Amino acid sequence: MAENELTKGLTYNYLGADAAPTREERIQATTAFGGSCCGLKTGMGQGCLKFNSRKFAQGNGCQLTLALGIVRTFQNVVVIIHGPLGCASNNIGLAGFNKTARALKGKPVQDVVWMHTNLDERDVIDGGQQKLRDAVLYAEKEYRPDVIVVGNSCVPGIIGDDIDPLLDELDAQLSARVVPVHCEGFRSKFVASGYDAAYHGLLKKLADPPARYRRAVPNDVGAALLDAGEEYVRNRTVNLLNVGSTSYGDEVELSRLLTALGLKVNVLPLFGHIDEIARMGEAALNISICATHDDYLVGHLKERFGTEYIIDTLPIGIKNTNKWLRAIGKAMRLEKETENLIQLETSQLTEALEPLKAALKNKTVFVGGGETRIFTTAEFYQSLGMRVLGLKPHNFDHFAVPMIEEINDQDAVIDVAPGQPAEEMVILKKLKPDLYVGHGGANGWATKLGLTTTPLYGQSFNYMGYSGAFELARKAARAFQNTNLAKKIAANVALPFRKEWYESNPFDNIKEAQL
Amino acid sequence: MSGFIERAKTTCALGGALVTISSLPRAIPVVHASGGCAQTLSAAYNLGGAYKGADYCSGTMTPTSNIIEKNIVFGGEDRLEEQIEHTIKVMDGDLYFVVTGCQVEIIGDDAQSVAGRFKGGKYPVLCASTPGFAGNGFKGYDLVLSTLAADFISPKAKKDKKTVNILGIMPGQDVFCRGNISNIVQLLGKLGIKANSFFGDGETIAKIREYGGAGLNIVFSEKHGLQAAQTFEEKHGMPYITTDLPIGDTGTENFLRKIADPLEIKDVDLETVINEERKYYYSYFQRFLEIYGDIDLQRYAIVSADINYAYPLVSFLSEDLGWIPHLVVINEELDDFSRKKYEKKYKNITSLAKPKLVFEQNTGQLLKHIKESWPQNRNDKYYNALSPAFLIGSSLEAGTAQKVGAGFLPVVFPVTNRAVLNKGYTGYRGALTLAEDIFSALVANR
Numbered sequence: 001m002a003e004n005e006l007t008k009g010l011t012y013n014y015l016g017a018d019a020a021p022t023r024e025e026r027i028q029a030t031t032a033f034g035g036s037c038c039g040l041k042t043g044m045g046q047g048c049l050k051f052n053s054r055k056f057a058q059g060n061g062c063q064l065t066l067a068l069g070i071v072r073t074f075q076n077v078v079v080i081i082h083g084p085l086g087c088a089s090n091n092i093g094l095a096g097f098n099k100t101a102r103a104l105k106g107k108p109v110q111d112v113v114w115m116h117t118n119l120d121e122r123d124v125i126d127g128g129q130q131k132l133r134d135a136v137l138y139a140e141k142e143y144r145p146d147v148i149v150v151g152n153s154c155v156p157g158i159i160g161d162d163i164d165p166l167l168d169e170l171d172a173q174l175s176a177r178v179v180p181v182h183c184e185g186f187r188s189k190f191v192a193s194g195y196d197a198a199y200h201g202l203l204k205k206l207a208d209p210p211a212r213y214r215r216a217v218p219n220d221v222g223a224a225l226l227d228a229g230e231e232y233v234r235n236r237t238v239n240l241l242n243v244g245s246t247s248y249g250d251e252v253e254l255s256r257l258l259t260a261l262g263l264k265v266n267v268l269p270l271f272g273h274i275d276e277i278a279r280m281g282e283a284a285l286n287i288s289i290c291a292t293h294d295d296y297l298v299g300h301l302k303e304r305f306g307t308e309y310i311i312d313t314l315p316i317g318i319k320n321t322n323k324w325l326r327a328i329g330k331a332m333r334l335e336k337e338t339e340n341l342i343q344l345e346t347s348q349l350t351e352a353l354e355p356l357k358a359a360l361k362n363k364t365v366f367v368g369g370g371e372t373r374i375f376t377t378a379e380f381y382q383s384l385g386m387r388v389l390g391l392k393p394h395n396f397d398h399f400a401v402p403m404i405e406e407i408n409d410q411d412a413v414i415d416v417a418p419g420q421p422a423e424e425m426v427i428l429k430k431l432k433p434d435l436y437v438g439h440g441g442a443n444g445w446a447t448k449l450g451l452t453t454t455p456l457y458g459q460s461f462n463y464m465g466y467s468g469a470f471e472l473a474r475k476a477a478r479a480f481q482n483t484n485l486a487k488k489i490a491a492n493v494a495l496p497f498r499k500e501w502y503e504s505n506p507f508d509n510i511k512e513a514q515l
Numbered sequence: 516m517s518g519f520i521e522r523a524k525t526t527c528a529l530g531g532a533l534v535t536i537s538s539l540p541r542a543i544p545v546v547h548a549s550g551g552c553a554q555t556l557s558a559a560y561n562l563g564g565a566y567k568g569a570d571y572c573s574g575t576m577t578p579t580s581n582i583i584e585k586n587i588v589f590g591g592e593d594r595l596e597e598q599i600e601h602t603i604k605v606m607d608g609d610l611y612f613v614v615t616g617c618q619v620e621i622i623g624d625d626a627q628s629v630a631g632r633f634k635g636g637k638y639p640v641l642c643a644s645t646p647g648f649a650g651n652g653f654k655g656y657d658l659v660l661s662t663l664a665a666d667f668i669s670p671k672a673k674k675d676k677k678t679v680n681i682l683g684i685m686p687g688q689d690v691f692c693r694g695n696i697s698n699i700v701q702l703l704g705k706l707g708i709k710a711n712s713f714f715g716d717g718e719t720i721a722k723i724r725e726y727g728g729a730g731l732n733i734v735f736s737e738k739h740g741l742q743a744a745q746t747f748e749e750k751h752g753m754p755y756i757t758t759d760l761p762i763g764d765t766g767t768e769n770f771l772r773k774i775a776d777p778l779e780i781k782d783v784d785l786e787t788v789i790n791e792e793r794k795y796y797y798s799y800f801q802r803f804l805e806i807y808g809d810i811d812l813q814r815y816a817i818v819s820a821d822i823n824y825a826y827p828l829v830s831f832l833s834e835d836l837g838w839i840p841h842l843v844v845i846n847e848e849l850d851d852f853s854r855k856k857y858e859k860k861y862k863n864i865t866s867l868a869k870p871k872l873v874f875e876q877n878t879g880q881l882l883k884h885i886k887e888s889w890p891q892n893r894n895d896k897y898y899n900a901l902s903p904a905f906l907i908g909s910s911l912e913a914g915t916a917q918k919v920g921a922g923f924l925p926v927v928f929p930v931t932n933r934a935v936l937n938k939g940y941t942g943y944r945g946a947l948t949l950a951e952d953i954f955s956a957l958v959a960n961r
Contacts (some may be wrong), residue, residue: 004637056601062551083645084617085520086527090555093562095522096910096931111914113879117522120648124621135519141878142521154549155648156615158587185549186618189583419554419575422605441554442574444568496543496572498607508603 002354003389006291006311012299018164019182020296023190024050029397031060031189033416034423034507037217040396040414040441049396049416051513060418061394064088066194067183068151069244070202072112073098075273076146078139078176079114082132082163083153087185088114097373101459104248107271113143119155127161133170140174148276149201158186164363171205177274179205191418196296203300210282210305211489237264238332239283239347239358243293245373246268249462249471254289255277257325257465260341261334270297270299278367281305283512287323289464290372291316293400316472317380318346345466353384354471359477361385366431368392369439376405377437377456380469381476382408389431394418394439415506421445423506426493435476450490452483517848522878524821524846524909524928525688530556531655532614534564537573538686538714539723543608544572546579547595547626548616552647553577563910563929567687578602582618595629603638609720610667610878611737612659613642619902620646639720641666653739656685660713660743663723665750671728674753674777678729679703681712682743683736684760689823690930694939694948695760699735702942705788706780727751731777734759736823737857738792738849759828759860763946765834766794797942800835803954812957813837815901816870819844819881819908821929826860828907828926831946833866836953840870841901842888844881844908846927848874881908882915905953924956 014020023029027348030049033040038189039394043049066090072079081088095112115138117123117131123341132150137510139148152163164180171178173186183197217225240254250377255265269277281301286295286309298309309330315324322342329338364387367374371393378388390413393400404410417423426451428436436446436453443453455461461475462468525531529548533556536544547552557574557687561567569576580834581600582591603611612842613630630642643662646653660682664859681699686692696715703710710733711726712718732747732755732916734740744755756777761770775785806812816832816839818825833840847858858872889901902922907913909933925933926940926949940949 054581055597055682056605057550057579057581057598058575059546059553059557059577060581061549061554062549065551065555080519084527085523085525085651086530086552086556086559088555089523089530090558090562091522091524092559092911092929092933094558095929096913099914111879111911113522115519116523117519118517118523119649123615124648131519136878138521140907155621158618158621185551186582186587187584189550189581191551237687315587393769418550421575441569444574445576461959494571494607495577496541496606496608498605501605 004015004311007295007299010299012296012303015204018112019266019295020178020193020196022188023196023397024188026196027397029190029395030416031395031418032510033396033414034510035414036411037404037414038408038410040416041401044396044398044401048513051077052513054420055509055511056422058420058422060189060420061191062185063188063191063197064151064153064183064185065090066191066244067181067198067419068149070195070198070270071149071179071181072114072148072209072278073101073270075271076110076145078143078145078148080117080135080139080148080150081133081153082119082128082150082161083118083155084119085116087116087153088151097459101248102271102457105251105271115139124159127159128156129161129163129166133166134175136167136170136178140176143174147179147206148174149161149179149181151181151183154184154186157187168426172217175456175484177205189418192292192395195293199297199300202269203276203297206278207281207301208278210279210307219289232262234282235284235479236262236332236344237266237283238285238287238328239288241278241288241294241297242266242267242270243290245370245457247457247459247461247463250464250468251465253462253465254309256344257341258328260289261329261332261337263332281307283307285310285328287328290370292370294399295399310412314376316376317383317469318349318375318466319377319379319383322346322468330438340374349466349470353473356473356477357384357482360473363434364389364426364431365435365481366390367437367456370394371396371400373401373456375400377472379406380472384473386435388412389412389433390427392417392424402487413423422501423509425449425497426502426504426506429502435479445495447486448493448495450486452479452486454479520876521880522631522911523876524878524911526556526559527651528645528649528655528658529614529616529647531652531685532643532645532659532687533557533573533577533655533677534560534652534687535656535659535685536612536614537570537577538692540718540720541571541609542720543602543606543611545599545602545611545613545913546577546616547591547613547619547624548579548582549618550579550581552616553579556674559929561795563769563931564687565930565935567690567935569678572606572608578606581711587618587622590622591624592629595624595626596632597823599630599633599640603633603636608638611640613640614645614659614843615901617646617648622642627908638665652688653685658741663748664743664746667724668727669724670751671725673728673732675709675728676730678709679705679778680726680729680732680747681710682732682755683734683740683757683823684738686714687923688928690926690928690935691939693943694935694937696939697937698726698939698942698945701862701931702792706771706778706784708778727753731755733758733774737853738822738847752757759830762827762940762949763831764793764943766827767792767942767946769849772828792943796947799947800950803950805960806954812954813839814903814905815839815841815921817842817885817904817906817921819846819906819912822847822849822857823843824927825854825913828871830864833864834909835946836903836919836950839868840864840866841868841904842873842885843870844873844875844884846876846878848876871920876913881912882918885915885919889915922957924953
């Protein structure tokens with residue numbers, strides 16, 4: 001198979017270390033840039049943006065939250081946070097939602113169970129090993145989980161609590177697999193490091209070598225036929241790698257498309273069982289929908305077990321869904337079938353979109369959130385006749401560089417900013433887009449600015465594939481039909497900024513790296 | 516020494532401090548910590564507090580120094596100074612409040628002295644040391660209010676005996692905080708008492724600065740807000756009393772009688788208000804009698820709650836609603852002395868059945884405690900079951916309620932399957948709202 005353009009030059013053999021390298025160490029990326037599409041492209045080319053920072057900053061997120069966001073979805077898992085009570089306490093707000101997501105995906109409905117080792121002042125001095133041991137044993141005794149994942153937080157990270165020997169010892173003794181995940185928040189300003197942290201633990205402890213055996217004895221025609229049948233299925237079995245923001249609707253749609261190509265689809269690893277996760281290396285192809293999310297996982301599986309993978313674009317909108325399918329079709333040598341499928345789907349969808357286009361034509365849009373999602377979403381709205389005024393990726397790395405080209409207006413504003421609504425709101429106030437498409441936590445502020453919003457992702461909606469494209473168009477058209485809420489809110493509720501801030505250039509807030 | 520906790524129904528000191536500051540009128544928190552603390556902790560309260568949301572300045576809006584590995588090695592004080600300076604330029608607030616996370620406390624950053632560099636500026640800049648390892652969310656609440664009492668609220672030689680400060684009702688952690696405060700303020704208003712509440716309607720930072728003129732602090736908790744009350748006592752010579760959240764006829768009457776003496780309320784005024792409120796209360800409370808009686812809505816009551824809510828809820832269910840108080844699981848720890856004092860309250864339960872009290876911080880253990888509280892069915896033909904039962908707890912107990920076949924209403928943090936705006940359960944009027952919610956849960960499938 002040809003070398004993947006996006007992962008060219010990257011290596012993935014890090015299991016000798018307790019922790020995955022951070023994104024700072026591993027790839028070219030930035031969290032702070034303000035300018036235009038073409039400016040960002042030039043900047044990324046020069047590789048000097050990595051060390052940019054801010055004078056005024058707002059919370060930029062924590063890799064621990066993202067790492068544990070992956071593992072808490074596993075079936076029959078207990079997640080232990082080795083730290084004080086606050087780390088990953090967003091579980092409190094999301095436990096019920098996660099339980100519902102399990103039900104939606106047809107998985108056994110279980111409470112999300114997490115624990116804190118509850119480190120206190122004394123543990124900061126003495127270390128928290130005993131509490132960690134007690135917590136793991138409690139989890140084993142009370143829940144009989146298949147896997148206990150321990151997320152290491154800042155406090156043990158700074159005081160040097162060495163959790164790995166202890167967890168290795170417990171892993172050998174207990175019926176549950178015990179998996180350490182090193183995701184100390186202070187180690188990386190790129191929250192995407194958390195994906196690597198979680199997958200590092202998974203790859204180290206849970207991934208098994210592909211089981212390949214032949215049952216046929218010489219001249220046993222029946223057994224040989226069975227083997228051939230199994231081989232046939234295996235060669236057509238693919239893993240569709242989901243992420244925290246793929247809805248069940250997305251999984252159904254993408255599975256439908258892959259099934260239409262004659263492939264057998266496993267949706268993994270989120271909400272999966274560890275027995276399924278253990279066998280990820282066996283698939284004929286690992287299919288990613290997001291390079292930012294998956295390269296560490298699939299790159300490693302390829303290096304270690306030779307499992308082929310696709311990392312290309314995110315299948316949102318017609319163009320990118322087609323591109324994604326073509327990459328898969330090529331890898332599976334199903335080019336003709338893929339073209340047939342694309343032709344059928346595209347023509348049906350184009351016809352269905354026609355009546356919605358009138359409501360969207362010449363409307364302007366601004367999209368903020370994860371890099372691959374916002375560029376593909378913006379490209380789709382653009383294809384419906386909307387104008388992309390700006391984008392705000394949480395971070396920007398070399399995986400997304402080719403996506404810049406997809407934006408027609410290369411002078412469109414780009415603010416690379418994890419969160420940072422203060423910068424974003426000033427930009428939005430100036431640009432006044434007709435539609436704001438935002439990440440969780442951002443839409444409320446945009447509403448206070450008076451903007452019509454629609455969420456960038458969501459559990460109850462379909463965003464990906466052809467049906468997702470139709471839904472995206474439908475959602476935007478619906479939002480324009482009544483914009484009263486934002487108007488009323490903007491007239492009556494204030495954002496917490498000074499007048500002078502609104503008048504300033506928000507990009508003056510970004511400090512260029514001093515090398 | 517504290518141990519691990521399974522599904523703690525609280526966050527850490529920094530989390531408690533953050534939700535407290537961001538609930539103060541036009542106050543801007545400045546978090547000196549790694550990048551994720553503010554968002555994770557805000558998400559716990561903004562979602563878990565029945566979608567109370569980010570208010571004026573929390574959630575992703577929270578100014579944060581975003582400490583990284585480099586700062587852990589070389590110190591983060593310069594970064595904090597830069598962050599405070601620019602926060603004042605960008606964010607429009609009446610008070611800036613620096614709070615610290617674990618990372619910077621371990622490496623020994625002196626945030627207090629960095630904040631001190633802004634003293635005498637146009638805007639007040641306060642600072643409290645609130646690392647997560649210092650305690651749970653309630654601790655952060657106490658640290659913030661203590662700092663306000665010690666470093667911000669102006670001392671007043673003259674106290675107004677008819678003015679009180681309300682403590683112990685924590686934003687976010689009490690899902691009904693603002694509604695609860697509002698009901699209490701109105702109730703006290705009927706007795707000619709002005710109540711300062713920090714977080715309630717119409718409060719401002721300027722008003723909070725004058726809280727030193729109050730004659731008394733009322734702490735609606737046996738544990739939380741005490742540190743703040745003690746700071747008020749030390750710095751402002753202000754006495755305090757503790758009382759339970761008043762919920763329902765019994766609870767509210769007890770509360771009013773308890774404060775009448777220290778607030779020098781005339782007997783005649785007290786009786787008038789109690790009688791008026793009670794009359795109003797029963798004129799509505801009696802409306803469900805028909806359905807209560809016809810389909811038998813008496814229940815075995817199980818309550819799983821924090822210190823603040825456990826007793827007031829079980830008291831309301833037992834004394835007003837006539838339910839069987841069966842089991843109370845308190846999700847917090849108390850030292851031995853406080854525990855004995857706390858347990859005494861339950862002697863006031865007048866029903867023949869007395870509730871069993873359990874202190875348990877691990878959420879998943881509730882099911883076990885329910886099972887242990889009642890003889891199991893060993894395949895008996897005739898089995899006197901713990902049924903019909905009703906569980907009041909948090910959203911985390913939904914599964915347990917289902918497993919034991921109990922009706923269920925989440926009231927205690929976290930609440931994620933209800934949305935709360937201005938609703939409160941305190942006083943006579945709040946208890947009507949609570950009764951509405953309980954009976955709505957019971958008839959939801961009709």
